[in-house]
Structure formats: structure tokens, C-alpha cells
Amino acid sequence: MTVLGYTIPAVLSVLIVCALEVTALRTGLFRRPAYWLSMLIVVGFQSVADGWLTKLSAPIVVYDNRQNLGVRFPFDIPVEDFLFGFALVTAVLLLWERQRERR
Amino acid sequence: MDRWQYVLVLAACLAITLPLEIFRPGVYRQAWRAVRAVLPVAAVFVLWDEVAIWAHIWTYNPDYITGVSIPFHMPIEEVLFFLVIPLCALLTYNAVNAILDRFTRR
Numbered sequence: 087m088t089v090l091g092y093t094i095p096a097v098l099s100v101l102i103v104c105a106l107e108v109t110a111l112r113t114g115l116f117r118r119p120a121y122w123l124s125m126l127i128v129v130g131f132q133s134v135a136d137g138w139l140t141k142l143s144a145p146i147v148v149y150d151n152r153q154n155l156g157v158r159f160p161f162d163i164p165v166e167d168f169l170f171g172f173a174l175v176t177a178v179l180l181l182w183e184r185q186r187e188r189r
Numbered sequence: 190m191d192r193w194q195y196v197l198v199l200a201a202c203l204a205i206t207l208p209l210e211i212f213r214p215g216v217y218r219q220a221w222r223a224v225r226a227v228l229p230v231a232a233v234f235v236l237w238d239e240v241a242i243w244a245h246i247w248t249y250n251p252d253y254i255t256g257v258s259i260p261f262h263m264p265i266e267e268v269l270f271f272l273v274i275p276l277c278a279l280l281t282y283n284a285v286n287a288i289l290d291r292f293t294r295r
Contacts, residue, residue: 131205150245182222
């Protein structure tokens with residue numbers, strides 16, 4: 087049975103982080119070109135590092151494919167990892183930016 | 190040697206991003222600001238990870254991890270992941286900001 091125990095929380099994590107910025111933190115991070123350019127670079131390097139961690143020939147992290155969409159791209163990376171990474175990195179950058187404003 | 194694979198991936202991430210600290214104002218030079226940005230987020234993601242491991246949504250290949258873990262069955266490498274990757278992202282963001290500022294000031 088497919089229950090998407092990775093897909094659903096991954097989508098939710100992105101929505102929660104975006105909602106945090108819009109409703110509470112209001113750092114303006116999403117309006118900064120430096121943020122979007124950084125995210126492009128992060129996704130590029132993530133593909134290499136995460137590609138190594140998730141490669142099906144000798145995986146370091148093993149996924150139950152009933153819990154994700156089964157779409158593994160690029161290399162063998164579950165696409166959910168990019169939502170997970172987006173939420174993780176964006177949340178940290180938001181807290182980093184919030185401290186800029188307080189000074 | 191294979192048992193160090195996950196650790197080596199994280200070490201490579203730190204090594205590759207370290208030179209980005211030359212850009213001002215830096216991340217390691219604002220250690221307390223970095224701690225306050227990384228730790229709260231890492232705490233939430235460690236909890237998520239713990240639940241995912243408990244539910245077998247993902248697991249770790251014992252061949253490629255050191256075997257050192259924190260409760261409850263979470264490899265130490267995965268804990269370090271939530272410190273290392275945010276640091277790499279902050280260093281990237283710090284560098285991109287510094288480079289873009291240089292262009293817009295001209």
C-alpha cells in the first residue's frame with residue numbers, strides 16, 4: 087500500500103516554511119535575488135552529494151518506495167528530497183535574515 | 190573505510206564551502222548568529238527524521254555509517270547532516286550576497 091509517508095510531510099514542510107515567512111517572520115527573503123541564486127547553487131550541489139547518498143547501486147540512505155512517489159531524479163534521488171532540502175535551507179536562511187533586522 | 194562514507198560526504202561539503210568564508214561578513218565570523226539560525230531548525234528536522242526512521246520511511250545502510258548513533262536509532266551522521274548542510278547553505282548565501290552587492294554598488 088502506498089501511504090506517501092515521505093511525500094506528504096515533505097510538501098507540508100515547504101508550505102509551513104513559506105507560511106512562517108508570510109505570516110510571522112516577514113524578512114523579505116523571497117524578494118532577494120541572492121536567495122534564489124543561492125537556492126539554484128544549493129540544488130546543484132545537493133544533486134551531487136544526495137546523488138551519492140541515495141544511489142541505488144550502493145545506497146547509504148535506503149528509502150521505502152511505498153512512502154514516496156517513486157520518482158527518482160536526478161540520479162536516484164527521490165524528488166521529495168528536494169522539498170525536504172528546500173524547507174531545511176530556507177528555514178535556516180529565514181532565521182539568519184531575521185537576526186539582520188534586529189540589529 | 191566504507192563505514193566512513195557518510196562522514197566523508199559531510200566532510201567534503203564542509204571543505205568545499207570553507208573558502209566562501211573569505212566573503213564578508215562571513216558565517217563562521219558570526220558564529221552566534223549561525224547557531225541561532227541553525228539549531229532551532231535542526232531540532233525540528235531531527236524530530237522529523239526520528240519519526241521517519243521509526244516508521245521505516247527511510248533507513249541507513251549499516252555498511253556505510255560508523256555505527257555511532259543517538260537515541261532512537263539515529264546515526265550520528267544524520268545529526269551532523271542537519272548542522273553541516275545549513276552551514277554550507279549559509280556560506281553560499283553569504284558569498285552570493287557579497288558578489289551581488291559588488292555588482293550593484295558600481
